[in-house]
C-alpha cells in the first residue's frame with residue numbers, strides 16, 4: 643500500500659487514492675498512516691459487506707419464489723428489491739460503538755453520558771412500530787426507511803455502489819441459473835457467529 647501511495651504521489655491518476663492524496667482541508671492533508679487506514683477501511687467496508695449482501699439476497703430470493711417471480715415479470719422492481727434485502731436480511735446488524743454525549747432516557751432505560759452504545763440496526767429494521775408486517779419480505783415495499791446503511795454523520799459512504807453491485811450480481815445469477823436452489827436443507831445452513839454481522843459461513847446452492 644505504501645508503495646502504491648508513493649507511485650500515486652509521483653504520478654496521480656483518475657482514481658480514489660490520488661483524490662485522497664490531493665484532498666486538502668485548511669491547508670492540511672492526510673498523513674501516510676491516515677491514507678493507509680482509509681484504504682483499508684474502504685477495502686474492508688466495501689468488500690465483505692457487499693459480498694454478504696449478495697449471499698443473503700440470493701438465499702432470500704430462493705426462499706421467496708413468489709417474489710422472484712414478481713421480479714422476473716417486472717425487472718423495474720430490482721431497485722426496491724435490493725433495498726428490501728438490506729432491510730430484511732442485511733449483512734450489518736450493528737454500528738461501531740457510539741458514546742452518549744449526554745444522559746438520555748429511551749423507552750425507560752437511562753444511558754448515561756459517556757456510555758458506549760451499539761444501535762442494533764437489524765432489530766430496528768424489523769421493528770413493527772416502523773414497518774408494516776416487518777417479517778414479510780416484500781420487494782415492492784414503500785416507504786422503506788430501513789437503517790441497514792446506518793444513520794447520521796457516519797451513514798455508509800458506499801451505499802450507491804453496494805446497491806448497484808448487488809443488483810447486477812443477483813440479476814445475472816438468477817438470469818443465468820433460473821433453477822437456482824439451496825443444495826442442503828435450510829436448517830443445515832450455518833450463520834457465522836460474528837457480532838454486528840449477519841453472514842453465512844457458506845451458502846451451498848445447486849445451479850440447476
Ligand code: HEM
Pocket residue numbers: 683684687688689691692695728732733734736737738739763789790791792793795796797798799800801803804
Ligand atoms: C451491503 C453493503 C454495505 C452495507 C450494508 C454497509 C453498511 C454500513 C453501515 C451500517 C455503516 C455505518 C457504521 C456505523 O455507523 O458505525 C457504514 C459505514 C461506512 N461504509 Fe458501508 N456498507 C456497505 C457497503 C459499503 C461500500 C461498498 C463501501 C465503499 C466502497 C462502504 C464504505 C463505508 C465507509 C467508508 C463507512 C464509514 C463512514 C464513516 O464512518 O463516516 N460501505 N456502512
